[in-house]
Amino acid sequence: MATYNLKINGKTQTVDVDGATPMLWVLRDHLQMVGTKFGCGIAQCGACTIHLGDNAVRSCQLPVSAVGDEEITTIEGLSEHGDHPVQKAWLEIDVPQCGYCQAGQIMSASALLKRNSSPTDDEIATAMNGNICRCGTYTRIKKAVKLAAENNS
Amino acid sequence: MTLVRTQLGRRAFIKNTGMAGGGLVLGFSFFNACKPKVAEAVAMELEMPETWYEINGYLKIGDNGVVTIMSPNPEIGQNVRTSMPMIVADELEIDWKNVVVEQAPLNTNLYSWQVAGGSRSISSSWQNLRMAGATARHMLKEAAAQAWQVPASEITAIAGVLTHEASGNSAGYGEMVSAAAQIEVPEEVELKKNSEFSIIGTSRKNVDGKKIVTGKPLFGIDVMREGMLIASLVHPPAFGKQLKSFDAEEVKKMPGIRDVFSVKLYDDDFDKMAFHFTAFNEVVVVVGETTWQVFQAKKALNVEWEDAPEVTQNLTLFGNEMKVKHPAGMEDSESHTKRLKELIASTAKVARRDGNPEQAFKNAAKVIERSYSCPFLAHNTMEPMNFFANVTEDHAELLGPTQTPEWMEVAVAERLGLPLEKVDIQMTRQGGGFGRRLYGHFMVEVAVISQRMSAPVKLVYTREDDMSQGIYRPSYYATYRAALDADNNLIGFHVKAGGIPESPLFANRFPAGSIDNYLAEDFTVDTNITTGAFRAPRSNFIAGAEQSFLDELAEEMGKDPIDFRLELLKRAEENPVGSPESNDYDASRYAGVLKLVREKANWGQNEAGVHRGVSAYFCHQSYVAQVLDVVMENDTPVVQKVTAAIDCGIVVNPDAASNLSEGGAVDGIGHAMYSGLTFKDGAPEQINFDRYRLIRHREAPKAVETHFVESDIDPTGMGEPPFPPIMGALANALYKATGRRYYHQPFITDKPPLIG
Numbered sequence: 006m007a008t009y010n011l012k013i014n015g016k017t018q019t020v021d022v023d024g025a026t027p028m029l030w031v032l033r034d035h036l037q038m039v040g041t042k043f044g045c046g047i048a049q050c051g052a053c054t055i056h057l058g059d060n061a062v063r064s065c066q067l068p069v070s071a072v073g074d075e076e077i078t079t080i081e082g083l084s085e086h087g088d089h090p091v092q093k094a095w096l097e098i099d100v101p102q103c104g105y106c107q108a109g110q111i112m113s114a115s116a117l118l119k120r121n122s123s124p125t126d127d128e129i130a131t132a133m134n135g136n137i138c139r140c141g142t143y144t145r146i147k148k149a150v151k152l153a154a155e156n157n158s
Numbered sequence: 159m160t161l162v163r164t165q166l167g168r169r170a171f172i173k174n175t176g177m178a179g180g181g182l183v184l185g186f187s188f189f190n191a192c193k194p195k196v197a198e199a200v201a202m203e204l205e206m207p208e209t210w211y212e213i214n215g216y217l218k219i220g221d222n223g224v225v226t227i228m229s230p231n232p233e234i235g236q237n238v239r240t241s242m243p244m245i246v247a248d249e250l251e252i253d254w255k256n257v258v259v260e261q262a263p264l265n266t267n268l269y270s271w272q273v274a275g276g277s278r279s280i281s282s283s284w285q286n287l288r289m290a291g292a293t294a295r296h297m298l299k300e301a302a303a304q305a306w307q308v309p310a311s312e313i314t315a316i317a318g319v320l321t322h323e324a325s326g327n328s329a330g331y332g333e334m335v336s337a338a339a340q341i342e343v344p345e346e347v348e349l350k351k352n353s354e355f356s357i358i359g360t361s362r363k364n365v366d367g368k369k370i371v372t373g374k375p376l377f378g379i380d381v382m383r384e385g386m387l388i389a390s391l392v393h394p395p396a397f398g399k400q401l402k403s404f405d406a407e408e409v410k411k412m413p414g415i416r417d418v419f420s421v422k423l424y425d426d427d428f429d430k431m432a433f434h435f436t437a438f439n440e441v442v443v444v445v446g447e448t449t450w451q452v453f454q455a456k457k458a459l460n461v462e463w464e465d466a467p468e469v470t471q472n473l474t475l476f477g478n479e480m481k482v483k484h485p486a487g488m489e490d491s492e493s494h495t496k497r498l499k500e501l502i503a504s505t506a507k508v509a510r511r512d513g514n515p516e517q518a519f520k521n522a523a524k525v526i527e528r529s530y531s532c533p534f535l536a537h538n539t540m541e542p543m544n545f546f547a548n549v550t551e552d553h554a555e556l557l558g559p560t561q562t563p564e565w566m567e568v569a570v571a572e573r574l575g576l577p578l579e580k581v582d583i584q585m586t587r588q589g590g591g592f593g594r595r596l597y598g599h600f601m602v603e604v605a606v607i608s609q610r611m612s613a614p615v616k617l618v619y620t621r622e623d624d625m626s627q628g629i630y631r632p633s634y635y636a637t638y639r640a641a642l643d644a645d646n647n648l649i650g651f652h653v654k655a656g657g658i659p660e661s662p663l664f665a666n667r668f669p670a671g672s673i674d675n676y677l678a679e680d681f682t683v684d685t686n687i688t689t690g691a692f693r694a695p696r697s698n699f700i701a702g703a704e705q706s707f708l709d710e711l712a713e714e715m716g717k718d719p720i721d722f723r724l725e726l727l728k729r730a731e732e733n734p735v736g737s738p739e740s741n742d743y744d745a746s747r748y749a750g751v752l753k754l755v756r757e758k759a760n761w762g763q764n765e766a767g768v769h770r771g772v773s774a775y776f777c778h779q780s781y782v783a784q785v786l787d788v789v790m791e792n793d794t795p796v797v798q799k800v801t802a803a804i805d806c807g808i809v810v811n812p813d814a815a816s817n818l819s820e821g822g823a824v825d826g827i828g829h830a831m832y833s834g835l836t837f838k839d840g841a842p843e844q845i846n847f848d849r850y851r852l853i854r855h856r857e858a859p860k861a862v863e864t865h866f867v868e869s870d871i872d873p874t875g876m877g878e879p880p881f882p883p884i885m886g887a888l889a890n891a892l893y894k895a896t897g898r899r900y901y902h903q904p905f906i907t908d909k910p911p912l913i914g
Binding site: 006023027030033034035037038041042043044045046047049050052079080081083087092095101102103104105106107108111126129130131133134135136137138139140141142143144145146 | 620853
């Protein structure tokens with residue numbers, strides 16, 4: 006066990022955990038931030054996507070000991086009032102079916118738009134390919150990413 | 159939340175007294191048995207009232223006019239948590255923006271069919287939901303009539319406002335509700351005419367949308383409770399194995415681990431329903447403080463397995479008894495395929511025989527025969543199986559994702575030794591269902607663990623646990639044969655289908671009824687690999703096989719594939735083979751969706767480089783036709799667009815229904831193209847998403863367009879019907895694009911044998 010001071014959503018959070026513990030479980034079990042979802046545990050489905058700095062990463066494969074000083078953003082901290090352009094677009098297009106994968110989808114989409122404010126369909130497909138939606142909302146996800154890009158331009 | 163069982167069974171809840179002038183009039187009785195907890199506003203800015211008045215089990219109205227509507231059924235992504243309350247709100251005549259939705263707990267006295275299964279949520283509760291709203295509207299009008307001393311019949315109720323024009327009186331629901339709550343529940347109440355609907359038939363956004371996009375706790379796996387422990391299971395790694403022994407000494411010393419023990423789920427003499435069932439009746443349980451600690455401990459656990467004997471399970475399904483035999487031994491995919499091919503070539507059970515099919519094939523100038531198959535599939539809901547339980551000496555509280563709370567309550571109560579009324583089950587939003595959560599063994603598991611630990615416990619499956627637990631979509635095989643005469647007329651049709659362990663055949667569905675000489679046969683193969691309902695059971699294979707065969711047949715006969723189907727349907731409509739009741743579909747509605755998709759997809763006006771396939775199917779009382787467009791990019795087929803035409807009766811929430819159509823198309827393309835479970839030595843060879851392929855963003859159609867048939871028929875199924883036919887449309891479009899027919903799913907592995 007070791008103590009880690011983590012910068013999460015603009016606040017410093019202190020946790021006392023085994024350094025091998027993935028950020029996914031630090032968030033969910035230790036900090037009660039359950040917006041980040043467990044899907045596969047091997048970085049294949051994208052449900053656990055968070056931002057490390059500006060990059061979308063799979064938190065199930067990110068040991069807490071590897072985070073260091075990097076700023077973490079989770080779905081809970083993407084915006085203060087749920088009004089990030091990607092969140093607004095998701096509501097406008099009414100993307101979710103079951104909704105379970107959508108936090109991860111939104112985190113991947115918002116990281117994409119941060120580095121590329123008007124992605125092509127192909128760039129969207131590449132950026133979003135690591136996020137599985139079992140309900141099959143991919144066509145709406147694409148529409149919502151494009152809408153968020155438009156509204157933000 | 160306390161469940162109160164009254165003497166009145168649910169059958170007494172509604173007694174249909176038939177039609178009366180103007181609208182539907184129903185006789186019924188409501189029980190206000192349930193006291194819902196304080197509602198959580200859907201629109202977070204909605205101001206909560208000081209006092210709520212319960213009008214009936216479906217709704218309560220606040221003194222400020224805000225209305226809470228209970229959504230009775232499990233929400234698995236089919237959007238019933240929005241569309242069921244919409245139906246109540248419409249009959250109540252309330253502005254949708256003043257509605258708060260709450261998930262109802264399991265309550266068999268108040269609600270019927272609290273199940274997410276068979277695409278029946280809306281259709282089975284359609285009248286009850288309408289009655290609930292209409293009753294409240296009636297009672298509010300009655301209260302206003304008494305207050306204003308005017309006839310109730312002269313009062314109008316529009317968007318939460320009661321008005322009596324002649325006297326100039328007007329009041330909001332909030333002002334009248336305390337009086338309305340005292341009004342006697344009417345014996346009969348008039349429902350709106352379809353033309354008067356103001357919410358039904360309009361698109362309303364997902365009531366949980368804001369919570370979903372902001373990451374609020376919503377799902378079973380998100381449940382947190384003071385003092386809660388985490389549990390996870392270790393089950394046998396292969397079907398045909400069972401627990402022999404385990405050594406937990408070292409594991410018990412690992413950080414955070416509280417206990418390790420084995421649990422036997424059901425006693426041998428327990429009278430199981432099909433939904434109670436699990437392949438692995440005895441499992442090892444690891445309980446600890448955090449999920450990660452428990453998962454780590456599971457990996458370190460030393461467990462020995464042994465060969466399981468042959469078992470015959472006695473199960474009941476809706477009152478029917480069934481015996482399910484699980485042979486001993488470790489099975490593999492190679493022997494499965496061999497067995498299916500052997501059986502398809504030998505005798506099978508005749509399910510339907512019209513005319514003289516044997517003679518027709520004997521007289522045929524040409525016989526076309528094609529075989530189709532599909533593998534086992536795992537449901538793979540994105541939220542792995544999980545459930546919360548807090549079991550004390552005389553009470554059990556369960557909370558989590560289940561599609562069948564009512565049926566699982568029986569098993570939980572029996573296993574814990576508690577009376578039914580001491581078991582309370584509440585449902586969270588669910589991260590997918592697809593049939594997997596019909597089988598709630600995990601609820602019994604967590605209840606037993608909580609009872610043993612005397613603590614609140616959340617049971618969490620890893621993805622690997624989930625994918626190797628069984629309850630798979632069965633593997634199916636079908637051979638279709640058609641007899642053509644010298645003039646290329648279809649004179650005989652033969653389908654022989656089977657599966658492990660169930661047959662996919664629907665003998666009385668199309669094209670039965672449209673061909674004089676028709677033979678349908680089927681067979682089954684026993685297995686110890688457990689299977690269960692998977693979105694549109696059986697249809698999810700047979701639709702694609704049948705619709706691919708019809709496509710090939712149309713080509714052989716030189717006919718347009720839509721025209722060919724319409725010819726058959728015309729025959730079935732005008733002069734059906736067999737008695738009218740013997741055919742399970744309405745030929746005119748079937749033809750209707752084909753005609754609509756033909757028009758909307760501009761069928762026949764093909765763009766260069768776009769290869770099209772069509773398919774249509776009937777299941778869950780709904781009709782779906784789809785046209786799928788493929789283009790070739792770098793020698794690879796890419797699905798560009800799907801155009802769907804759907805007849806599911808009245809569409810409650812069109813945009814949400816379109817979402818299901820889009821998802822169904824993506825889901826069907828994905829499973830037909832990419833997914834499959836194979837077995838070796840009894841174990842699935844794919845247990846996570848590194849080897850089990852699910853369709854991904856890049857592989858999804860670029861666009862899905864949905865058109866609904868305008869209809870006044872009460873709603874029919876919507877969750878399942880868009881899924882099965884697309885597999886046929888895909889195969890047919892791939893043929894046009896590549897020149898090769900695809901027969902064996904997943905199509906990415908369906909390669910012709912190497913020659914030369």
